[in-house]
Amino acid sequence: MRAATLSLLILLCGVAHAADKPAVRIASGESGGTYQRIYAKNFETELRDYDVFQRSTTGTGANIELLVSGGADVAFAQADIYAVQLHQDPASLENVVVIGQIAKECVYIAYRKGGAIESLAELGQPVNGRPAKIAVGPALGGASGTWRYLTILDPALANAAVDQGGDILALNQLAVGAYDAMIWVTDPNNLRHKLLQALRDNEELGLMPIVDPKFDYTLPNGTRIYELSEVALEEGWRPDKLETVCTGALVLARKDGAPKLIQKLADIVSKYPR
Secondary structure (H helix, E strand, O other): OHHHHHHHHHHHHHHHHHHOOOEEEEEEEOOOOHHHHHHHHHHHHHOOOOEEEEEEOOOHHHHHHHHHHOOOOEEEEEHHHHHHHHHHOHHHHOOEEEEEEEEEEEEEEEEEOOOOOOOOHHHHOOEOOEOOEEEOOOOOOHHHHHHHHHHHHOHHHHHOEEEOOOHHHHHHHHHOOOOOEEEEEEOOOOOOOHHHHHHHOOOOEEEOOOOOHHHOOEOOOOOEOOEEEEEEOOOOOOOOEEEEEEEEEEEEEEOOOOHHHHHHHHHHHHOOOO
8 A cells, every 4th residue: 555655646746747847839830841840849859848839830920920929939930031020010029039040941933934934033024914923822921921021122023913822732823824933932951842843843844043142131130031042953963953042940939938948949059050
């Protein structure tokens, strides 16, 4: 009886100890996406002294909204989406701190070969008397926010009509003329990304280079938003490459969060290669 009682006390103490762990809510984007599947999982492992809860959203813009509203303690977000928010509503970010960058993400803009639009500059021009049409994905998704920031850096691009179409369906529709372009943003090392693979398998589609120096942009506070880069499109010794712009995947937190949590997040971010 004593042994059983002692075992029960030990078990209850263990449960009480686990219950004492502070909770951390991470806004981790789309279910199954890179932020949730890789980054949030890695952070959850590192935050072993916390009870970690992942909050799925429609994308990086929604991650920031959740953080600002107090629905999350930590958020992953593209640097350009953070910059859009800073540009449009700086007061909303007064309680947000940038912990650091953990990865690079690059911009891919697909077009239909032989179509009326084959370059980024042409997207800002009329097509047979109508605006060019680009699929940008969900309103609070990463690609949609990226497109908004590109239009800030090049206002002529705002002449294009945007549509919330995205994923494989939008890429297929681009191939048959429903769109003039489609944009997505992803880790350049993910050469098996489904959209990149689908585009590479379709000889009617190509990717627009982005080389204009105006897109190589850093905020006045020193936060790097875009960097002109050359990325591989396939594995191999001499792979096809694309010139484009890349942004950073940032870790954001609330300034009113626990100091120990913010320090721990900074320690985790410091482990990521630059």
